[in-house]
Amino acid sequence: MKSGKQHEHCCSYEETVKPGGQHDHPGHESHDDDDGHSHGEGETEGWMGHWPLLTALFAVVVMMILEYGFGKKFNDVIQLIIFIPAYLLAGYNVLNLAFRKALRLDFLNEFFLMSVATIGAFAIGSYSEGVAVMVFYSIGEWFQDTAVSNAKRSIKALLDIRPDTVDVIRGGKVETVNPSTVTIGEVIQVKPGEKVALDGELLSDKATFNTAALTGESRPDNKVKGESVFAGMINLNQLTEIKVKAAFKDSKLSKILEMVQDATARKSQTQLFISRFAKVYTPIVFLLAVLLVALPYFFVSDYVFQDWLYRGLVFLVISCPCALVVSIPLGYFGGIGLASKNGILFKGSNYLDVMTRINTVVMDKTGTLTKGVFEVQKVVAVGIDEKELLLFAAAIESKSTHPIAVAVVSHAGDVLVGVKIEGIEEVAGHGLTGVINGKKVLAGNAKLLKKFGVDYDSAVDEEVDTIVVLAVDRKYAGYITIADEVKEDAGQAIAAMHALGIQTVMLSGDKQSTVDKVASLLGIDKAFGDLLPEHKVDQVEALKKEGRRLAFVGDGVNDAPVVALADAGIAMGGLGSDATIETADIVIQNDQPSKIVTAIKIGKLTRSIVWQNIILAMGVKIIVLILGAGGVATLWEAVIADVGVALLAILNAVRIQRKQV
Template sequence: MTSKEGHHHDTCGCGHDHDHHDTCGCGHDHDHHHHDTCGCGHNHTHDGHSHMQEDHGQTEREESVVMPENVKKQVYILENLGCANCAAKMERQIRNLSGVKAATITYATKQLVVAADDPERLYPQIKKICTSIEDGVEVVPREEVEERKKEKKTESIYQKNRKSFQAIGAGAVLFVAGQVLEHMMPKSALIVVIFVAAYVILGAHIVWTALKNLTKGHVFDENFLMSVATLAAFAIGDFAEAVGVMLFYRVGELFEDIAVSRSRSQIMEAVDLRPEVVQVVTAEGVRSIPAKDAKVGDILMIRPGDRIPLDGTIVDGRGQIDTSPVTGEPVPVSVYPGVEVYSGCVNDQGVLKLEVKKPLEESMVSRIMDSVENAAASKPKIDRFITKFARIYTPIVVLAAVLTAVVPSLMTGEWRYWIYTAITFLVISCPCALVLSVPLAFFSGIGAGSKKGILFKGGLAMEALKDIKAVVMDKTGTLTRGNFVVQKTVSTGRLTEKQILTMAADCELASTHPIGRSVVQAAEEKHCKLIRPKEVQEISGKGIFAVFSEGTVLCGSQGLMEHYGVDVSGYQKEGYGTEVLVAVDGRLEGYLVVADVIKPEAKEAVGRLKRQHMITAMLTGDAKRNAKAVACEVGIDEVYAQLLPEEKLTHLKKIRTDHGAVMFVGDGINDAPVLAGADVGAAMGSGADAAIEAADVVFMTSSVDAIPEAVEIARCTGRIAMQNVIFALAVKFLIMVLGFAGCANMWMAVFADTGVAMLCVLNSVRILYSKRKA
């Protein structure tokens, strides 16, 4: 089996066509003593790369903001940021600063990330830009904000918005009083006084902000548009209308702020599982220290009900932990000394002692938090489109308002009617609902994924994932566990199965190969008494020749037996796995079947992908017999086996041509070229670090179930983002048409602005709570 044959179709009886190579091209025999990959003996890891670069995907990447490597980054929190459209303006201006390599603002987290050679030097300019665009915004380094949170008490909604509640309350009382007085004493001058007082209370801040922004060149902002609209209503004598619209606007703005704030905190609380303190076991007893001060090797005590603070290994105690906060898996997991556990999980029972393996900044809780924050900064195409659209939409609608006020009035003389219609257009022209509608949906989707142990590395990756047509998977480490287990022991001669296992394990005691180690482990689990051979010789690519006091033992492949002239007519080749034949003094006594274990959830997960109308395929460097057996067991549609890395890429391109956009899922071994060529690259959390670093999506649980779950979350997110955009535009357009026809008033226009924005926020957050089932 040293020559490489051409591709041909083979069938395993499961009704699918399987295309494969007969060898992997490395020149080795693929029976005993080769790992369940290409078997060439090299350590294959991923090269650093960006996904979606191949062919049609390059453009999308270039349009998005990519933080450059090896450039200093500074993270700020924009406190009091309340306008999504203003955030977009700030981002554009900060990017244009001299010395800034990249900058991005995530409205959902109020986070500004600046990449520059000296970001501290730019801090005064950044502050100036932010405060000039939205009054009251504070630019604070993230570290200071986190320190403040520890000291600051949690405020109620009323305490946070006390001034707004008071202004709205007083304005509402005066508005009602003016309305009552208007009906009782329609010609009283007191009516004007009451309405003016109400307007000052409700709108003075907005008008003042608009005037200040005008001096800075900001014409089409929400404050200016609302000020012009309501003051124009005053000018034409609609006092009640002007005050009522301002009141409705302030109420809508308040509820919108509360909804955004609540949704933001819900998402961050769901993913921020970082501990503040840990309980360290010392010679003097147990003491509390800040979590960031815990070091690798420290022993932590975890009581029942406590959250596991850092990644580590259990060294004392037994119990069960709830992994659902990290993995989404509701079934408790038993833990005991030697078991590795992730931070973020909750100890359900028993006092546990944990040896820290990773500090706080490298533990799972921090990785999830960083992933969510960084992912939110990667804007999908639809988000970038809406931001650009809003810059065009507002001036066009304002121009339409001016034309509506002037042109029909000159023709009909009905200035009051057309000016009123025009000012409804001004209110509708506010772009905040549009700009807010998309990023919050994607941020919610990223948060929903993190609750399930699925880390999306950006809105762009999620957007691409919702459109894939085929899922291509590696075998080892993806569909299988990646660890060999003795599946069966068969006796063909005088010896018992236990004796055969013991002899094979004796021969393999010195082996470092995964198959050899699995044989030794199986013997130890059955409490077999093992002895080392007097003499042992490894036959490269075939197996082991060993000498014991009782005689000689051959342990290895069929080729080894044939090399020593052993009759193997009593041996029947198994369908799946690697056989380890055992012969004593030249006579075949039996064999072991060693195989990688298929993940128990693989079959159901592949079924879910098919119900999502996905084509499933496997690309593997493993032998065709093993690949076909796994494919039949889990229900994979297409199988390509015994492939070199570059051959995997060829087949991936063929699958894309046949079916459409593809996602490749692997564990990082031999997969660099195919990951680079996929529309979306995904890595199992148990895989190579380089693959996890380079992947667009990481499945921290390493569960096959996470693949269809990620697809469903991405599709749900895409649907909700599109619903928000269509709903916002449709309502605005409808109110404009009704206003032009004389059937809409300014109250409806305010709903088209703040009301629609609030509904979009609520619609976005439901991703966190939706019951997804495919």
């Protein structure tokens, strides 16, 4: 809670929740700018955080004493003298803000309406009802303020888990310092159970980390020397040394936190509509209240000004659009928070809306549906021993850094000890040539053997996986197939998308036979292979011309043109890539395709709760407005309905963060 302050809940979303976890308040101890915003410093716990509630409760005590204690012993003047302090205590913030806005000629806002209504109640002698309006409003605002603060704190606590101190090795000694003072290249120590404060490279031989705060995945992540470690991970089992690779402010966690906070500034269409609606709605209601007081004079024979003024005041109180302009952005913020807990980062609440309308998901293959880690699937030796074929293949591929070469070397194991490797040359687009233990070896695709006039088995052309064909001393020696492993939850993700009525499409630069194999295995509707980046753009444009609303899922960097065309660009595995976080609209941090479905479900859940709030708020307001205009509802019913609806809507919005998806 901010000390001694109260949210300007009913103004507009800009005045309610600001990026970076800050709020604007009509406040006591703050300096206001020309927009009525207030800028408080820090957060204060304790009784000052409950000042609005305390003043309201004091006003209730005064009101109860006067109404049910000594009210009949005092005349109107004495009652007025006693009621006014109670009224000012409960309504100071509202009156102050209404006055400041009036100085800027802004009269059509709910604070001014609330002030007019309550002062009007005093004018017609309804002192207790005038005070009651401010009392219940203040109590309601306190509950709303608490709900908003808790919601924002839960998001901030989820992500802003950077330690305040870090142990750094300087001059052979361990010093405890602020992480922001550590420079790139320095070595830090992280004890078991401690959080990593800075991004870096693991210097210890091995370590195990809990990455739940970054990826939403609670399974321990085992790292070995040389691998990347990120701020926010928790060291689980041993003292670990890490070489710092990024400044504190540039860590992945800092970027993620900044992105989630900035997401509150990118509004959904529903929020934008409600903001525009409130600006039109408030002056219309004010005009209707004036007409409700004035017009009956010409049509009602027994017209009593005080009675119709009272009805107009009820009309003003119930017209306040608090429930809408607070609960709706809070609902979207709750959706962003729920997504963050599941390892999904939305760059704005507008993308929550976009995901509810998606009917086609277009996916890259490598790194999205497959692990992007090639493994040897099959070794076929012709005329030589299989182990010998693997030795020749591993020896020549050991001089290449291509993922396929790495897969072959890894599969062969420790076979290169004492092997003589000479004259390795690359034939662009074909493969490698060299001399291994005195024998001329060719390793590459079928075109390489054709180039050197080596005949090979027709089975080579029938393989659907990536293939390395070998020849030894100009004689065909066999081939090795390599394939990318499909992710464990890829099939589950595709099935879940189909259950939601979503069409699935795969685009890949791999050969069509390989793409067809993966598509068939996973049940993907359409699959296109042999594509260059510009061909992917053509495919996406063709889908959009069909009227498809689509999300594209890829690495967010190489597929930037396609991401830009898609209604929602989703990047897989954004944890290790700054460029991915910058490019995509939505980042799935743990590489799981099933999170695509989770993102869609969170979008739908958020929209459902937001529209529940809209229907609840507008339904109750219309009913009470009619009752107030008809003279049935009093100021008591008006304020209870207004505050009650706002509280119900906010509690409903907060419910999102507790949902399981």
